[in-house]
Amino acid sequence: MTGGPLATGRSPGRLFAPERMIWTVHRELALLLGAGRALLLQIAHPLVAAGVAEHSDFARDPFGRLFRTLAPMYSLVFGSPEEAEAAGAGLARAHARVHGVLREPVGPFPAGTPYDARDPELRLWVHATLIDTSLLVYTRFVRPLPPPAAAGYYADSRELARCLDVPDSLTPPTLEAFQGYVAGVLASDALAVGPGTRELARSIFRPPGSRTLRALAPLVEFLTVGLLPPRLRQMYGYPWTSARESGLRAVAGAVRRVLPLLPSRLRVAPHARKAERS
Numbered sequence: 001m002t003g004g005p006l007a008t009g010r011s012p013g014r015l016f017a018p019e020r021m022i023w024t025v026h027r028e029l030a031l032l033l034g035a036g037r038a039l040l041l042q043i044a045h046p047l048v049a050a051g052v053a054e055h056s057d058f059a060r061d062p063f064g065r066l067f068r069t070l071a072p073m074y075s076l077v078f079g080s081p082e083e084a085e086a087a088g089a090g091l092a093r094a095h096a097r098v099h100g101v102l103r104e105p106v107g108p109f110p111a112g113t114p115y116d117a118r119d120p121e122l123r124l125w126v127h128a129t130l131i132d133t134s135l136l137v138y139t140r141f142v143r144p145l146p147p148p149a150a151a152g153y154y155a156d157s158r159e160l161a162r163c164l165d166v167p168d169s170l171t172p173p174t175l176e177a178f179q180g181y182v183a184g185v186l187a188s189d190a191l192a193v194g195p196g197t198r199e200l201a202r203s204i205f206r207p208p209g210s211r212t213l214r215a216l217a218p219l220v221e222f223l224t225v226g227l228l229p230p231r232l233r234q235m236y237g238y239p240w241t242s243a244r245e246s247g248l249r250a251v252a253g254a255v256r257r258v259l260p261l262l263p264s265r266l267r268v269a270p271h272a273r274k275a276e277r278s
Helices: 021-024 027-044 046-055 063-076 081-096 120-142 147-163 175-187 195-204 211-227 230-236 241-259 268-278
Strands: 100-101 114-116
Touching: 021 063, 021 120, 021 147, 021 175, 021 211, 027 046, 027 120, 027 195, 027 211, 027 241, 046 100, 046 114, 046 195, 063 081, 063 147, 063 268, 114 230, 120 147, 120 175, 120 211, 147 175, 175 230, 195 211, 211 241
Parallel strands: none
Antiparallel strands: 100 114
């Protein structure tokens, strides 16, 4: 990692203080309701999908892969300077091993197209899927964000992107520009879902291991499909109806009502609880 949290000119301390919007948003465990959406947005890019398929155990353990991705993010937002630095360095080492070429043509990318997890444009897309999903899930399942708060969250996310080696020159400067970037990628031919990617996606909903995970799989699928942008939903071949949309609104309303009643251990991310105790 060429530019970690302590390379930003700040005095020693956490990258983000508790009053920052990124702390407010990311402390909510409810964001995990969008985990499947973020994953499917990421692998809708054929070069990201190839890296995931060939350099991880995603098909066997999709949620393990997700949590290994989220843990460094939590450390960057809530961790001590040492924890944040270690998380960034660990991501850099992991990404250095992920490179290769497409074995088959997908969308606009011919067979033989190289991919590399260190590619800043791919990094930006992966980062953008997490930020876009976090904003969507927080506003639907926790509470609406007034425009200044949403803008503050996005400003914080730009600092996080810098820690992940996404160049400032690539990162959209404002929330409006970011939303335009995401909409542009979603409408472009840069996203293409081939048979291999569809099979990767299905693995999310057929988790191996415990009966609990298998029992929750239909709910995960429902939330994931419902939160996907319509074009991506179609690309993955998932049906959606007005009745299902009404069901999703009902679930979101129920979550918003229940969240204030939950104890901290069930509502707040462990990394945030640890940071708030220190």
